[in-house]
Amino acid sequence: MAARIPRPAPPALVVHLMPMRRRHLRAVMRIESQVYPRPWSLALFMSELALRTTRAYTVARVDGAVIGYSGLMLAGDDAHVTTIAVDPAWHRRGIGSRLLLNMVRTAAARGAGHLTLEVRVGNEAAQVLYRRFGFYPAGVRKNYYAETNEDALVMWVDDIATPVYRERLAEIEATISGTTVVVGSAEGDGGPDSREPEDNQGREDA
């Protein structure tokens, strides 16, 4: 009988999260056009990136390629998720969860106690993800997405800076396989197009 050759284990997934830069925008726009019926324009991303004190935009990269991104608007005690998207080829691999974990922690670190967002009433996938993080529905904005005639569900999560909520985040994090490396911070980094040392390795997206 032939000896059984052990199958090599698949390489562990390593996801880097880092501040979004202009050079990431080509890849971001590619994902944006695949997942949203009315994608944001390049100009809109550029203007968001310019608002450095009240925004925190992040990309998720694997082997140098951008596979997801998120955006956070900070307004004192309240923070607002402006966007979150993952390349369809990477859905259900915990990328959205990593981005959301990072956003909630960034919001809390920057002084927010509560986090809100709007989501299409028909977007069940995103709502499942948000509910896992403790977001609850707080109202409906009629015809918020005018291009598709859809209403938005407004969701909130409260008390994100408490030990109890931090524990919830740790429990969610424990369920995500692979490694998440957070590079730099969305706060006080080196300018809209500064380079992190990590950027010199691997493939650049743009």
Ligand SMILES: CC(C)(COP(=O)(O)OP(=O)(O)OC[C@H]1O[C@@H](n2cnc3c(N)ncnc32)[C@H](O)[C@@H]1OP(=O)(O)O)[C@@H](O)C(=O)NCCC(=O)NCCS
């Ligand atoms: C919403 C989105 C960001 C989720 O990204 P993702 O990387 O697939 O999310 P995760 O793998 O971290 O999913 C975490 C959990 O959310 C839930 N979930 C995610 N996608 C789901 C789906 N299609 N159906 C049901 N549940 C889903 C599951 O509970 C999942 O955990 P599991 O895979 O262990 O069951 C992604 O679907 C996306 O980019 N959608 C298009 C853009 C969008 O709608 N953004 C939100 C705008 S408000």
